[in-house]
Amino acid sequence: MRYQYPLLNAEMPCRDDVLALAPSKAVPLLAEHLTQCGLSCFLDRSDAQQRLCAYGLDGTCCRRCLWGPCRVSEDKPGICGAGPALVVLSNHLRMVAAAAASHGSHAKARLEALLAVGEGRAPGPIRGVKRVEQLASALGVPLQENGSARPAELVAGDLARLLYEDLGKARPGPMHLLEALAPPECVEMWRGLEVMPTSTMSEVFEALHRTGLGADSDWRNAALHELRLTVAFFWGAVVVASLASEMLYGPPVPAEGEVGYGTLADGQGVKIAVHGHQPGVAEAVLAACEEPELLAEARSAGASGFDVYGLCCTGQELLARHGVPSLTGILGQELALATGALDALVVDLQCVIPGVMPIAEAQGTAVITTHDSNRLEGAVHVPFDVEDPQRTARAVLRLAIEAHGRRRGARRYIPATRARARTGFDENGILAAFGGEEGLLSHMRGGDIRGLVTMVSCNSPKVPYERSNVVLARELLRRGILVTTTGCAAHALLNDGLASAAAREVCSSGLRRALERADLPPVLTVGACVDNTRTFFLWQRLAAAAGVPLWELPLFYVGAEPGNEKAVGMGMAFLAHGVSVLAGYPLPVPVPTARPKEGGALDDLVRVANPVADFFASGVAELLHARIVVEPVPELAAGAIQADFKRKRQALGW
Ligand code: XCC
Numbered sequence: 214m215r216y217q218y219p220l221l222n223a224e225m226p227c228r229d230d231v232l233a234l235a236p237s238k239a240v241p242l243l244a245e246h247l248t249q250c251g252l253s254c255f256l257d258r259s260d261a262q263q264r265l266c267a268y269g270l271d272g273t274c275c276r277r278c279l280w281g282p283c284r285v286s287e288d289k290p291g292i293c294g295a296g297p298a299l300v301v302l303s304n305h306l307r308m309v310a311a312a313a314a315s316h317g318s319h320a321k322a323r324l325e326a327l328l329a330v331g332e333g334r335a336p337g338p339i340r341g342v343k344r345v346e347q348l349a350s351a352l353g354v355p356l357q358e359n360g361s362a363r364p365a366e367l368v369a370g371d372l373a374r375l376l377y378e379d380l381g382k383a384r385p386g387p388m389h390l391l392e393a394l395a396p397p398e399c400v401e402m403w404r405g406l407e408v409m410p411t412s413t414m415s416e417v418f419e420a421l422h423r424t425g426l427g428a429d430s431d432w433r434n435a436a437l438h439e440l441r442l443t444v445a446f447f448w449g450a451v452v453v454a455s456l457a458s459e460m461l462y463g464p465p466v467p468a469e470g471e472v473g474y475g476t477l478a479d480g481q482g483v484k485i486a487v488h489g490h491q492p493g494v495a496e497a498v499l500a501a502c503e504e505p506e507l508l509a510e511a512r513s514a515g516a517s518g519f520d521v522y523g524l525c526c527t528g529q530e531l532l533a534r535h536g537v538p539s540l541t542g543i544l545g546q547e548l549a550l551a552t553g554a555l556d557a558l559v560v561d562l563q564c565v566i567p568g569v570m571p572i573a574e575a576q577g578t579a580v581i582t583t584h585d586s587n588r589l590e591g592a593v594h595v596p597f598d599v600e601d602p603q604r605t606a607r608a609v610l611r612l613a614i615e616a617h618g619r620r621r622g623a624r625r626y627i628p629a630t631r632a633r634a635r636t637g638f639d640e641n642g643i644l645a646a647f648g649g650e651e652g653l654l655s656h657m658r659g660g661d662i663r664g665l666v667t668m669v670s671c672n673s674p675k676v677p678y679e680r681s682n683v684v685l686a687r688e689l690l691r692r693g694i695l696v697t698t699t700g701c702a703a704h705a706l707l708n709d710g711l712a713s714a715a716a717r718e719v720c721s722s723g724l725r726r727a728l729e730r731a732d733l734p735p736v737l738t739v740g741a742c743v744d745n746t747r748t749f750f751l752w753q754r755l756a757a758a759a760g761v762p763l764w765e766l767p768l769f770y771v772g773a774e775p776g777n778e779k780a781v782g783m784g785m786a787f788l789a790h791g792v793s794v795l796a797g798y799p800l801p802v803p804v805p806t807a808r809p810k811e812g813g814a815l816d817d818l819v820r821v822a823n824p825v826a827d828f829f830a831s832g833v834a835e836l837l838h839a840r841i842v843v844e845p846v847p848e849l850a851a852g853a854i855q856a857d858f859k860r861k862r863q864a865l866g867w
Contacts, residue, residue, distance in 0.1 A: 341463045345365050805827060
């Protein structure tokens with residue numbers, strides 16, 4: 214690979230490396246097609262940004278006040294006197310605060326929608342009645358009134374008000390969901406460390422406060438606040454966002470179908486991609502596609518109806534509940550537009566990059582934004598009406614129909630890459646397939662399944678696009694390790710065919726046997742990134758059934774291609790519950806590394822670390838029974854996880 218970063222003992226790919234190494238055959242085709250059209254994508258911009266700033270990469274660039282920016286090292290503290298440990302930790306803490314704000318805003322938008330249904334301002338019905346009942350029982354919300362059952366909508370409204378407190382209350386006091394659902398051993402651990410949070414918003418507020426100029430300068434104390442914030446990030450934002458969507462739209466539904474760019478060639482409808490994170494607009498669009506009046510309008514524009522596709526996490530939400538074909542994740546969004554197949558791109562919240570606009574304009578694709586916090590210059594804005602989602606959806610579809618008429622005869626370039634996939638899993642579906650907790654545990658005890666890994670998070674230009682996710686998943690399956698996945702990692706694995714029953718042939722013989730008996734594919738997609746809750750609840754139920762804490766089971770969280778701050782927060786959240794984390798790049802997680810000695814041979818390495826790096830790599834295990842491992846080479850990463858599982862299995866006597 215062309216770009217070497219000795220400081221991190223790491224390398225980054227150039228455009229040619231990615232075109233040669235990306236597992237999807239569509240990537241080089243579409244990137245070259247863009248070049249021929251005189252357009253560019255992330256690959257070109259990534260090359261143009263090289264070489265990246267070493268202080269930024271190292272986490273030691275401090276620009277939190279107006280005295281700097283300071284480039285901090287051991288012998289050159291910042292102007293205020295801050296050393297590298299404080300700067301690294303403070304930058305990291307602010308990333309987790311941004312992550313909590315992102316998932317927190319997502320949760321807030323979902324709670325507003327739930328409240329609107331609960332108060333009768335928006336049409337129901339509540340589709341996730343079981344989840345409403347389960348949460349009401351856990352949180353003490355009455356299900357009966359005067360001897361008869363309360364409507365699910367009213368119960369859901371009460372739940373929304375309680376969850377709003379977890380998200381946003383300012384005065385110290387217990388968080389409802391955390392107290393009701395978090396594993397007791399984790400709660401005890403957090404109480405011991407004095408990191409029980411107040412609410413997500415409060416802890417974000419406090420994170421920004423204590424990382425200001427001249428505030429908390431004891432990095433160990435700031436690290437404890439990062440832990441407090443992380444617990445609030447998970448229980449006040451991530452879990453709330455996932456469960457609120459489930460209450461509104463129901464749980465995942467098992468389905469079998471096809472995914473990938475090649476599916477854009479199917480059908481003659483108005484072609485619409487939904488993109489972002491919260492499924493309100495996308496669910497309404499899908500429903501409106503069935504309305505006779507709109508179907509007639511589509512036909513008079515020369516289409517057979519509507520063909521809906523999914524990008525990023527909104528794509529995973531629709532795939533999980535409706536089997537809508539997914540196309541790709543965050544770094545593929547420009548490539549999806551490059552096909553020229555899409556009449557409209559409809560976006561909600563987060564992970565929509567400005568780079569889509571020049572390509573959409575060149576293709577005549579209508580770009581429609583729906584949330585004020587996610588506008589794009591040059592796009593049409595149709596604000597999402599939480600009380601009348603169908604009104605928004607109809608306006609969106611009419612813009613898409615208009616674009617379809619305008620684009621009649623437009624040139625398409627659709628690579629024939631597609632894969633079969635079985636989708637729509639959650640903790641209940643997975644456990645049922647294995648015959649319950651005991652069924653899955655007996656496969657694990659017997660060694661057919663050596664352990665469980667969840668592969669999560671984004672794509673990054675710092676590693677060859679999607680290769681780390683795909684190679685690592687295949688290596689884990691070969692070693693008998695079962696994989697769940699969400700978000701953009703899931704797009705990579707889906708498009709590689711690993712979510713199909715045929716992919717069992719990649720697995721160890723034991724894992725293949727267990728999967729055949731359960732009739733499951735080897736990679737289980739459980740939804741969007743907020744739906745990491747589904748993997749978490751699966752693991753929590755297994756630990757409870759085995760009678761051991763989470764940290765004694767062979768479990769690993771993997772972010773092979775972290776890109777967004779939300780990925781940093783999610784890794785920290787699993788770490789806070791005692792699950793070790795593998796990160797696929799030395800940043801943004803500060804960890805010890807090795808670099809070549811000055812003037813020495815290439816393999817003559819010196820260890821490079823600072824106290825924060827050592828803390829995340831080992832010291833943190835004394836507090837949380839888990840740690841962060843960084844390994845960018847996927848084959849080696851699989852070996853590191855396998856070794857950890859071997860030790861855990863020995864300790865369990867398995
Ligand atoms: Fe965004 Fe969720 Fe990351 Fe993909 S995986 S880049 S956060 S779409 Ni969540």
